[in-house]
Amino acid sequence: MTAANGTGRGPGADAANGTSRRPLLETRDLSVDFGGLHALDRLDFEVHEGEIVSVIGPNGAGKTTLFNAITATVETSAGDILFEGSSLLGLDPNRVTARGIARTFQNVRLFANMTVLENVMVSQHCRTRQHAFGALFYTPSFRREEAEIRERAENVLSFFGSRLVGYRFDQPAFTLSYANRRRLEIARAMATQPKLILLDEPVAGMNPVESAELTGMIGRLRDEWGFAIVVIEHHMDVVREVSDRVVVLDHGTKIADGDFEDVSNDPRVIEAYLGHGATT
Amino acid sequence: MTATVPPATPTSGVPAEPAPAPTRGALDQDWRRLVRMGAVGAVAQIFIALSNMPVRLDERVIVKPVLSLGYLTLLIVPFAAGHRVGHQIKREGVPVHAAGAHEVAGGAACGALAGGGLSLLAVLLANFDLREPLVNWSPMLAELLAFGNETWFAVVVWLVIGTACGAAGGALRLLGPRTRRAVVTMALAVGGAAVLEPLVVDLAEGMRLEALTDRLYARRGGVNWTSGLGLAAASGILAALGRGRLQQARAHIAELEGASRTRTNGLLILATAAVLVILPLFAGKLTNELLANVGLFVLLALGLNIVVGLAGILDLGYVAFFAVGSYSAAVLTAATSPRINPELPWLVALIVVVVITGLVGLFIGAPVIRMRGDYLAIVTLGFGEIIRLIFLSDWLSGWFGGSQGITKIPGAGIFGLTDVAGTDPRRVFYLVLAFCAIAIYVSWRLERSRLGRAWMAVREDETVAEAMGINTVNVKLLAFVVGAVLGSFSGAIFSAKVGSVFPNSFLILVSIVILVVVIFGGMGNIVGVIAGSAVLIGVLGGPKQPGLLAEFSEFKLLIYGALLIWMMLARPEGLIPSVRRSRELHQQEMAQDAWLKGQVEDDNHNDGGSPKAAPAT
Numbered sequence A: 001m002t003a004a005n006g007t008g009r010g011p012g013a014d015a016a017n018g019t020s021r022r023p024l025l026e027t028r029d030l031s032v033d034f035g036g037l038h039a040l041d042r043l044d045f046e047v048h049e050g051e052i053v054s055v056i057g058p059n060g061a062g063k064t065t066l067f068n069a070i071t072a073t074v075e076t077s078a079g080d081i082l083f084e085g086s087s088l089l090g091l092d093p094n095r096v097t098a099r100g101i102a103r104t105f106q107n108v109r110l111f112a113n114m115t116v117l118e119n120v121m122v123s124q125h126c127r128t129r130q131h132a133f134g135a136l137f138y139t140p141s142f143r144r145e146e147a148e149i150r151e152r153a154e155n156v157l158s159f160f161g162s163r164l165v166g167y168r169f170d171q172p173a174f175t176l177s178y179a180n181r182r183r184l185e186i187a188r189a190m191a192t193q194p195k196l197i198l199l200d201e202p203v204a205g206m207n208p209v210e211s212a213e214l215t216g217m218i219g220r221l222r223d224e225w226g227f228a229i230v231v232i233e234h235h236m237d238v239v240r241e242v243s244d245r246v247v248v249l250d251h252g253t254k255i256a257d258g259d260f261e262d263v264s265n266d267p268r269v270i271e272a273y274l275g276h277g278a279t280t
Numbered sequence B: 001m002t003a004t005v006p007p008a009t010p011t012s013g014v015p016a017e018p019a020p021a022p023t024r025g026a027l028d029q030d031w032r033r034l035v036r037m038g039a040v041g042a043v044a045q046i047f048i049a050l051s052n053m054p055v056r057l058d059e060r061v062i063v064k065p066v067l068s069l070g071y072l073t074l075l076i077v078p079f080a081a082g083h084r085v086g087h088q089i090k091r092e093g094v095p096v097h098a099a100g101a102h103e104v105a106g107g108a109a110c111g112a113l114a115g116g117g118l119s120l121l122a123v124l125l126a127n128f129d130l131r132e133p134l135v136n137w138s139p140m141l142a143e144l145l146a147f148g149n150e151t152w153f154a155v156v157v158w159l160v161i162g163t164a165c166g167a168a169g170g171a172l173r174l175l176g177p178r179t180r181r182a183v184v185t186m187a188l189a190v191g192g193a194a195v196l197e198p199l200v201v202d203l204a205e206g207m208r209l210e211a212l213t214d215r216l217y218a219r220r221g222g223v224n225w226t227s228g229l230g231l232a233a234a235s236g237i238l239a240a241l242g243r244g245r246l247q248q249a250r251a252h253i254a255e256l257e258g259a260s261r262t263r264t265n266g267l268l269i270l271a272t273a274a275v276l277v278i279l280p281l282f283a284g285k286l287t288n289e290l291l292a293n294v295g296l297f298v299l300l301a302l303g304l305n306i307v308v309g310l311a312g313i314l315d316l317g318y319v320a321f322f323a324v325g326s327y328s329a330a331v332l333t334a335a336t337s338p339r340i341n342p343e344l345p346w347l348v349a350l351i352v353v354v355v356i357t358g359l360v361g362l363f364i365g366a367p368v369i370r371m372r373g374d375y376l377a378i379v380t381l382g383f384g385e386i387i388r389l390i391f392l393s394d395w396l397s398g399w400f401g402g403s404q405g406i407t408k409i410p411g412a413g414i415f416g417l418t419d420v421a422g423t424d425p426r427r428v429f430y431l432v433l434a435f436c437a438i439a440i441y442v443s444w445r446l447e448r449s450r451l452g453r454a455w456m457a458v459r460e461d462e463t464v465a466e467a468m469g470i471n472t473v474n475v476k477l478l479a480f481v482v483g484a485v486l487g488s489f490s491g492a493i494f495s496a497k498v499g500s501v502f503p504n505s506f507l508i509l510v511s512i513v514i515l516v517v518v519i520f521g522g523m524g525n526i527v528g529v530i531a532g533s534a535v536l537i538g539v540l541g542g543p544k545q546p547g548l549l550a551e552f553s554e555f556k557l558l559i560y561g562a563l564l565i566w567m568m569l570a571r572p573e574g575l576i577p578s579v580r581r582s583r584e585l586h587q588q589e590m591a592q593d594a595w596l597k598g599q600v601e602d603d604n605h606n607d608g609g610s611p612k613a614a615p616a617t
């Protein structure tokens, strides 16, 4: 793997549109309990290669918990998670990332005191090799890899136009505007060279123009970089715009799964939203 | 977050020229604040007096015959209180009032209150028997407070002195920045000359410049008041002429980029190295001993800096690795080692020591590293103590000699070229210097590598670091091991230098002192850590090693604690902060500054008018 966009679009990328026999990611009967609360309750969920899936549902439906379960940040109590056919259960979060799943966080969590560039460089950790030895003796392979890491980081950041490049490279992450922090989180996820990106409310807190722009970018992430994408979103216009498929969660169970039109007319969905007081 | 704080006046034009602020009247004081400060000062002075510091430190003369270190500890309190009380109220960065008589009067009143504490103490000492609960102070205290006169004299004189010192402290605020710089430089020059006296005298002897020091210093110690005046005048003139050139030069260097930056840095490092190599040639035993001690702590502090400063693991048991390094070097080199005595040459032994300490680091680290924060700190504290108790135990006394330790450890021979015996501090210093260079290089290279970035990410947010594909356990463990190995260098040199190791050389106190050095110097910054060691270990002294102010030894911990508290309040980023650390601690201000510079604003503007926006829905 030499270039950041060398990943994705592997064999079987043509099998998009949910028709492939084996999904890229699949959860079977997945349950997560917090004390007595079933945050996820026997959930079957799948993502195919090259697909953009939106996960919607009222607050507390278990959307973030689904991401946490996939990335091994919470313990599952039953069921299985298969990625490219093999189970992710029992892996440490960093192994899951190494397998090719990256995520962003609902409440932006950058490495606040590292620079923009460093945030993206450090996220290539699991794709690079050099260790203390190379650094201490300044070996040619160390220098080569450092240059590559930097180049890839700059490449990823340039995806966001002029927003995160130039003098921004060396700015600490916490000085960024809110929208830019969200962008940097996505850049960081991209830098891990994943096959699947999980975006947790990527446009939350953005103004309509910023949000529309990011919506376009989610499409480009799939088309240009070949990532499959799962996005949790509350804004229905964004959901309609980006998704190939929409999955609706409520109380940890899936209540609808299909394209936007079907789902938005589903009486159970309407009830779930109205019953809970919709957040859109 | 703060980056989005709305502006007070979004499109204000050129900042208005601040109108000259009015002064306040002398009696227009914030009396509550004044009384509180004065009371704190009084309590501080009573505490200092009863700790016996003034009496013990009276022997150390600063300016002959007017000022001793003992009196200085008393005078500094009303001065500081008087200075602090007149703090300026700033509104949007502009002082509301100009400094004037108000500051002097307030300082004087506050200083009088603080000085009054000693007056009160003098009365109490004369009339009551305070020896029972307070055992530390010596009878000479009363005499010292009264300057050899009656009690009433002490009462009056301390009120007067307190007032004067407080007024002086307040008056410091009246000075313009230039004059203030000159005054501070003068004080530093005289104080520095007095503190560095043993070092300067020693060096002057080596360079055959005794004539100079004989003039500067009084025969029984202390700067002569005449030459003190001369020194102050000279430094004051220099400071006035220099007009902050030094700061400008520093800012200039900081702004350099690319090749010229590298070149300047290289030159600075080369110059420092040259001084450090040449200096010991002229220095006597005392100076070299001091430098070697500082160097040992620089090594330890650099190791701990990787663990605490870079990877953010609060290790309170770092002394364990120092101990393991010392003991394993001792066992491997000493003929008298109880169980096995292979009598390896020092350098060969060092390789084994590094391996052993690395393994011990892994062994201790493996269970500890999965914990976080406070839990980790407490457990490392325990391990630090356990290692010492193991060396002390009867169970292993067949190996390590129990409380008798291991003695008659030979010096460190390097390829048979030199034999660095503990009796030759100069050679020890060169050895320490070489290893410090190695440690500095290691810290510097690792910080700018994949591994160093991973350490920083772990320090920033461990959960996220893990989610970004970093194996946090491995990375933290590696920090632990690298720190352990650097600590073992120090241990191996220590045992060869001292010639014996005992369990009680490795008390928890050593861990604490190293941590204080790192925090005081500036966590995460190599230069800061070195400066911290030089100031704390060089001037105040290490846990067992005397510093330049050897008189302090009894009060070392008290002063360490006071310094640490003061540092945390006034300058939490340390003496010489790493850019990153000070960012971390001043995030809010920085974010606001960035906003003020219009950077965030310009970004919002960009976002608003972006032509690349996807079709809006």
Ligand SMILES: Nc1ncnc2c1ncn2[C@@H]1O[C@H](COP(=O)(O)OP(=O)(O)O)[C@@H](O)[C@H]1O
Pocket: A034, A037, A039, A057, A058, A059, A060, A061, A062, A063, A064, A065, A066
């Ligand atoms: N770490 C946790 N411990 C206990 N309860 C949790 C935890 N994380 C989430 N929950 C609970 O699980 C439910 C689902 O939460 P979440 O997945 O965050 O909802 P959302 O769909 O809004 O993202 C909520 O009731 C929440 O309170």
Ligand SMILES: [Mg+2]
Pocket: A063, A064, A065, A106
């Ligand atoms: Mg959520």
